[in-house]
Amino acid sequence: MRYKNLGKNGPEISTIGFGAWGISGRDWGNTDDEQSKRAIHTALDNGVNFIDTADTYGFGHSEELISQVLDERGRRDNVIIATKAGNNFYPFLGKDFGTTPGNPDYSKKYLTFAAEQSLKRLKVDALDLLQLHSPTLDLVDNDEPWEALEILKQQGKIKLAGLSVQSFKETEQAFLLDKYNSVLDVIQVRYNLLEREAEKELLPKAMKYNIGVIVRIPILFGLLAGKFNRNTTFGENDHRKMNLSPEKLDEYLTQLEMFKPFFESRKEFSMAQLSLRFCIAHPACHIAIPGGKTPLQVIENIGASDIDIPYEEFPSID
Numbered sequence: 001m002r003y004k005n006l007g008k009n010g011p012e013i014s015t016i017g018f019g020a021w022g023i024s025g026r027d028w029g030n031t032d033d034e035q036s037k038r039a040i041h042t043a044l045d046n047g048v049n050f051i052d053t054a055d056t057y058g059f060g061h062s063e064e065l066i067s068q069v070l071d072e073r074g075r076r077d078n079v080i081i082a083t084k085a086g087n088n089f090y091p092f093l094g095k096d097f098g099t100t101p102g103n104p105d106y107s108k109k110y111l112t113f114a115a116e117q118s119l120k121r122l123k124v125d126a127l128d129l130l131q132l133h134s135p136t137l138d139l140v141d142n143d144e145p146w147e148a149l150e151i152l153k154q155q156g157k158i159k160l161a162g163l164s165v166q167s168f169k170e171t172e173q174a175f176l177l178d179k180y181n182s183v184l185d186v187i188q189v190r191y192n193l194l195e196r197e198a199e200k201e202l203l204p205k206a207m208k209y210n211i212g213v214i215v216r217i218p219i220l221f222g223l224l225a226g227k228f229n230r231n232t233t234f235g236e237n238d239h240r241k242m243n244l245s246p247e248k249l250d251e252y253l254t255q256l257e258m259f260k261p262f263f264e265s266r267k268e269f270s271m272a273q274l275s276l277r278f279c280i281a282h283p284a285c286h287i288a289i290p291g292g293k294t295p296l297q298v299i300e301n302i303g304a305s306d307i308d309i310p311y312e313e314f315p316s317i318d
């Protein structure tokens with residue numbers, strides 16, 4: 001496992017982390033908590049020291065599972081836990097929904113409340129990183145959420161402040177880095193072999209300000225592991241029913257065809273590993289956080305950290 005410092009103020013983190021949405025028990029079909037915890041243990045046993053979660057994943061369940069794993073390990077590991085806030089799910093607790101709802105709220109009052117709830121679930125004195133959870137631009141192009149993050153830092157409740165940039169709005173939101181880089185330590189961005197909008201403005205600005213970059217959805221919900229085809233379907237309680245609908249699957253799989261010769265030429269690595277390596281090969285990017293549901297997936301994904309293929313050797317898409 002290789003490690004990098006996460007931007008100007010960041011700790012040293014593994015270049016492959018653990019994305020903890022998939023194990024939340026919601027949005028990804030049914031999951032088995034014991035298997036999910038084994039997946040996290042496997043990650044930590046094999047050099048991963050960074051877990052990404054959000055308060056809203058499973059209405060707090062993802063944070064609780066992580067906390068249980070830390071307890072089981074005697075809280076001896078130096079693990080960085082990144083969480084998120086800004087989607088108020090508390091009014092929906094105890095109600096039945098298909099995929100997780102949340103009312104966007106980036107006010108000082110709500111962000112402070114949400115951070116305090118995450119502190120309790122994770123059983124820590126300070127959150128290593130609190131990220132604004134994919135806000136629309138109108139909600140964060142004003143000082144209030146940034147002041148909230150600054151105050152939470154001053155109070156010692158969070159160590160680093162981040163923005164998880166809304167999917168497909170990477171260029172539109174890039175100017176936020178110019179405006180708020182004094183408080184912003186880290187961004188999280190949707191970026192993978194087939195989705196490279198972030199390269200246009202966002203990643204260059206992150207480099208300019210030495211802002212840490214976390215890459216999410218690095219294997220496109222499993223598609224870049226090569227296991228889906230045009231007949232693949234997903235259950236009602238799996239967000240991929242919408243996000244990898246038959247139309248989107250068809251589009252992505254068509255785009256993926258041009259990578260076949262590349263994957264064929266690097267048969268010593270799996271498609272998931274090569275796809276992950278792409279995400280961390282860009283000089284702006286510090287870590288990819290693949291969601292892993294099983295120890296086997298986790299082990300395979302970790303293998304990407306030590307691959308040496310430079311960014312320039314990956315096929316371009318334009």
Ligand SMILES: NC(=O)c1ccc[n+]([C@@H]2O[C@H](COP(=O)([O-])OP(=O)(O)OC[C@H]3O[C@@H](n4cnc5c(N)ncnc54)[C@H](OP(=O)(O)O)[C@@H]3O)[C@@H](O)[C@H]2O)c1
Nearest residue numbers: 019020021022164216217218219220221222225290291297
């Ligand atoms: N708005 C936001 O801030 C936001 C949004 C999305 C994600 N995230 C974060 O980013 C993390 C990663 O994104 P993601 O989990 O959505 O997508 P992803 O990492 O691209 O895909 C994860 C899914 O792919 C499958 N998979 C993982 N490793 C595999 C392997 N080696 N071989 C085959 N299949 C494999 C698993 O699902 P199956 O086994 O069920 O196929 C897993 O749940 C999330 O967990 C979350 O922490 C943040």
